[in-house]
Amino acid sequence: MANIENEGEIKFTALLEQVEKCVSQKLYYVAIMACLAIPDIGGAIDSGDGEASSKTYKRWFDKYAVPKYQGIGGELTGKECYFLRCSMLHQGKAKHRGLKYSDIIFSEFTQTSSPVNPLYLTKSKVLLVEPKTFCTNMVYAAYDWLEVVHNNVLFKNNTDKFMTLFSVSFPDLQE
Numbered sequence: 001m002a003n004i005e006n007e008g009e010i011k012f013t014a015l016l017e018q019v020e021k022c023v024s025q026k027l028y029y030v031a032i033m034a035c036l037a038i039p040d041i042g043g044a045i046d047s048g049d050g051e052a053s054s055k056t057y058k059r060w061f062d063k064y065a066v067p068k069y070q071g072i073g074g075e076l077t078g079k080e081c082y083f084l085r086c087s088m089l090h091q092g093k094a095k096h097r098g099l100k101y102s103d104i105i106f107s108e109f110t111q112t113s114s115p116v117n118p119l120y121l122t123k124s125k126v127l128l129v130e131p132k133t134f135c136t137n138m139v140y141a142a143y144d145w146l147e148v149v150h151n152n153v154l155f156k157n158n159t160d161k162f163m164t165l166f167s168v169s170f171p172d173l174q175e
Helices: 007-024 028-046 054-069 078-091 131-149 153-158
Strands: 103-106 119-121 126-129
Touching: 007 028, 007 131, 007 153, 028 054, 028 078, 028 131, 028 153, 054 078, 054 131, 126 131
Parallel strands: 103 126
Antiparallel strands: 119 126
């Protein structure tokens, strides 16, 4: 692929568009796991060395995603989401000893198409998260971040090696 001015932006936007397609098709496992990786990618791109860490993850989430959850009952911070990311991406579970909740449960609310923010069930110490809302908030946070950083030096340097998908075709060899 030719090195163009906004290549990193194009690649990152393609990732976000694929997450949105997963959400529209209710492929929530894939969408949630991809969304949990977004702060890792954004935090790494924002860092001087281009590497992800728990610190860069939490900083990115708190700056860009937390505002999407202001003034609601269930708290979802960079720290909470980082622990959720660790348990979901590495073990396929929504429990982690670092979480202040006994469990985080993703549940679709079929009665409404409106966004449903996390609900904290105090008696059981469970955070109930609606997957479409979670993913939409993460994608919007990523677009907000992209708007801020797409022209800065760190973004350009750290997206230089962003994954590229190639399309290769082979001629039909059967004649």
